[in-house]
Amino acid sequence: MYIHIPFCAGACDYCDFYSLAVNAAAPDAQRLMDAFVNTLLADAADQLEAFGVEEVPTLYIGGGTPSLLGAARAGRLLAGLDALLPNRPGECTVEANPESADEDFLRSCRDGGVSRISLGVQSFHEPARQALRRVGHSASLEEDLALVSRYYPRGFSADLIAGLPFQTGAVLQSDINRLLSFDPCHVSLYSLTVEPGTPLAEARFQAILPVADEADSLWLAGRDALETAGFEQYEVSNFALPGKQCAHNIRYWRMENWLGAGPAASGTLINDHRGTGVRRAYPPDLDAYLAAPRPAIQSAAFSEELDRAALIKESILMGFRCRSGPDRELFRSRFSRSIEECIPQTIARWQKRGFFRQDSAGLAPSRHGLLFLDSFLRDAFAELG
Numbered sequence: 079m080y081i082h083i084p085f086c087a088g089a090c091d092y093c094d095f096y097s098l099a100v101n102a103a104a105p106d107a108q109r110l111m112d113a114f115v116n117t118l119l120a121d122a123a124d125q126l127e128a129f130g131v132e133e134v135p136t137l138y139i140g141g142g143t144p145s146l147l148g149a150a151r152a153g154r155l156l157a158g159l160d161a162l163l164p165n166r167p168g169e170c171t172v173e174a175n176p177e178s179a180d181e182d183f184l185r186s187c188r189d190g191g192v193s194r195i196s197l198g199v200q201s202f203h204e205p206a207r208q209a210l211r212r213v214g215h216s217a218s219l220e221e222d223l224a225l226v227s228r229y230y231p232r233g234f235s236a237d238l239i240a241g242l243p244f245q246t247g248a249v250l251q252s253d254i255n256r257l258l259s260f261d262p263c264h265v266s267l268y269s270l271t272v273e274p275g276t277p278l279a280e281a282r283f284q285a286i287l288p289v290a291d292e293a294d295s296l297w298l299a300g301r302d303a304l305e306t307a308g309f310e311q312y313e314v315s316n317f318a319l320p321g322k323q324c325a326h327n328i329r330y331w332r333m334e335n336w337l338g339a340g341p342a343a344s345g346t347l348i349n350d351h352r353g354t355g356v357r358r359a360y361p362p363d364l365d366a367y368l369a370a371p372r373p374a375i376q377s378a379a380f381s382e383e384l385d386r387a388a389l390i391k392e393s394i395l396m397g398f399r400c401r402s403g404p405d406r407e408l409f410r411s412r413f414s415r416s417i418e419e420c421i422p423q424t425i426a427r428w429q430k431r432g433f434f435r436q437d438s439a440g441l442a443p444s445r446h447g448l449l450f451l452d453s454f455l456r457d458a459f460a461e462l463g
Contacts, residue, residue, distance in 0.1 A: 079134050079163075080326075081118060081155075082340030083141035084364055085111065087178065087213045092239075094273040096342035096362035097142045102178075115151055117368050119158040121339045121375040126162060128376060129337070129347065136326035137167040140196075145174035149182035156190030169193055169325045171235075176222035177214035184229040194264075194324070195226055195234040201242055202253050209243040209286060210278070223260040235264035235324065240300050241293030242270055243286040250296050254303045263322035265304055268315050269297045314399050314448055331396045332405050333389070341367040345379075348389070353413045355384035386413065387462070390420060394458055398451060401435075403442035417441060424457045 085107075086097040100107040125131070137159065147155065152172070160166065171194040172187050179195065187195065201207055204216040214222075226234050236257055240250055257265065270293065272278050288296065301311060309317035313331065316324065329336060338345035344359035358379040360367055370378035384392070390413055397404025397417075410416050418425055418441075425441070428434070433447035433454055443451065 079122070079137050079167075079337045079339065080343055080345070081122070081137070081139045081159075082338065082343040083139060083144040083147060083173075084114075084341050084362075085141065085146045086143045087146060087175070088211060090210050090212050092210055092270060092273070092276055092278045094276050095142065098364060100146070102146045102148065111147055111151055113368055114364070115147070115155050115158075117370070117375065118155065118339055119162065120372055121370075122159060122337075123162050124373050124375050125337050125339065125345075126164070128374075131164060131337070133165055134163050134167050134337075135169070136329060137163070137170045138326040139171065140173045142173075143175050143178060143198075144172050145178040145183050149180075149186040152183060153186040153190055156187070156192065160191060166191060171196055171324070171326055173198065174226075175214060176219055176226070179222065179226055181225060181229075184226060188229055193233065195230050196264075197223070197226060197234060197236045197262075199223075199236045199253075199257060200239045201245070201249075202256050203242070203245060203249045205244040206242040206249070220256065220260075223257070227260045227262075232261050232263045232319070232322075234262050235266065236262045237266045237268065238300070239268050239270050240297040241288050245288065245296060247296060247299050250300050251303060254300060254307075258307055264316070264318045264324060265309060266316050267297065267300050267304060269293060310401075311445065311448075312401050314451065328400075331400050332408065333393045333396055346384070348384075348412070350412050353386045353389060355389050357382045357384055389413075391459060391462060394421070394462075395455060398441075398443055398454065398458075401442060401445075401448070403434075403438070403440050406440060421458045421461045424454065424461050427457065428454050 082096070084097050085100050085102070087102070088099050089097060100110070144152065170192045172192050173196045174183070175198050179197070184195070199219065200212060202216045202219055207216060238253055238257065304317045305311065309319060311317050312323050313327070316327070318324070333348065335347050336345055338359070341360050341364045342362035344357060346355055346357050348355040358376070358381050360379045366378065393404060393409055394417065404417060406417060433443060433450065435442045435444045
């Protein structure tokens with residue numbers, strides 16, 4: 079289950095996730111967040127009953143900035159979910175920004191069964207942070223991280239971004255060194271993406287962003303530094319210490335079932351016998367979500383049918399993001415065809431180009447091959463028609 083918390087202290091210029099800027103200390107914002115938690119719990123109860131859910135292996139509370147809920151509200155949400163879910167998830171992750179993950183919030187998460195905290199660090203470099211209007215200040219990041227590492231020793235994840243304004247190789251290496259000094263178990267290293275419609279896409283940013291080749295070189299240097307430090311790249315942008323991969327995200331990449339609650343959240347339910355599915359998503363509209371009818375809140379979501387062809391494409395798209403490659407047995411049982419039967423020409427062509435690992439009998443992308451994933455997928459989709 080994924081739960082979307084749409085509140086942020088401010089919008090970063092690169093972000094295209096649905097969020098609303100709020101002053102968490104203001105009485106009207108507190109009333110809004112109280113009402114939102116009530117609606118979330120009602121939504122979760124509605125979906126669990128409507129779809130006859132018997133097990134929820136992973137729970138991920140993202141956003142937005144879930145830590146803006148504060149300790150008491152986060153505790154109430156976690157306790158409410160614990161009472162509703164048919165089992166305690168084996169992995170429970172909560173996203174947080176360092177400046178709002180105070181000691182009370184972290185204690186509430188730990189006591190509420192949260193096993194992972196995922197921190198949006200992005201960079202310690204203050205010129206880069208200010209250029210993108212990143213909330214918080216680099217001067218307090220080390221103190222914030224020290225606090226998180228006390229509550230979650232080797233149990234927290236952090237995001238970094240390569241290709242930021244004013245970023246050099248030395249700046250990124252410093253970011254990685256400073257972050258690793260607090261012993262995270264997982265690091266997501268993303269390439270900065272300029273999404274249409276965000277402030278970052280405006281012309282004024284072009285002069286301070288690294289050009290494409292420089293940004294690529296920065297990311298590659300970051301990857302090498304993380305691997306040298308013992309982190310394994312198990313997906314395009316994700317690195318983990320042994321045994322510390324994010325089980326929740328792996329379920330997405332394997333195209334397994336999940337439910338989504340909250341405005342802009344989506345869920346996917348797959349019929350393995352037919353090889354088809356349904357995607358259900360809430361509009362990115364908090365007011366509409368709060369006004370949804372009860373008890374059938376999930377009726378406010380819109381549905382999209384995923385036919386066999388669409389689901390095959392998504393399974394290939396998601397599966398090849400992982401270093402282990404797609405789950406071939408799941409693919410065959412779901413579609414009564416192997417991946418090799420679906421895209422034989424693409425596999426043969428890219429086998430010659432070194433896309434696949436030579437030490438694997440499966441279809442696992444090599445470290446080098448992952449750099450050409452987009453081109454591989456274009457060829458695969460062209461062959462699928």
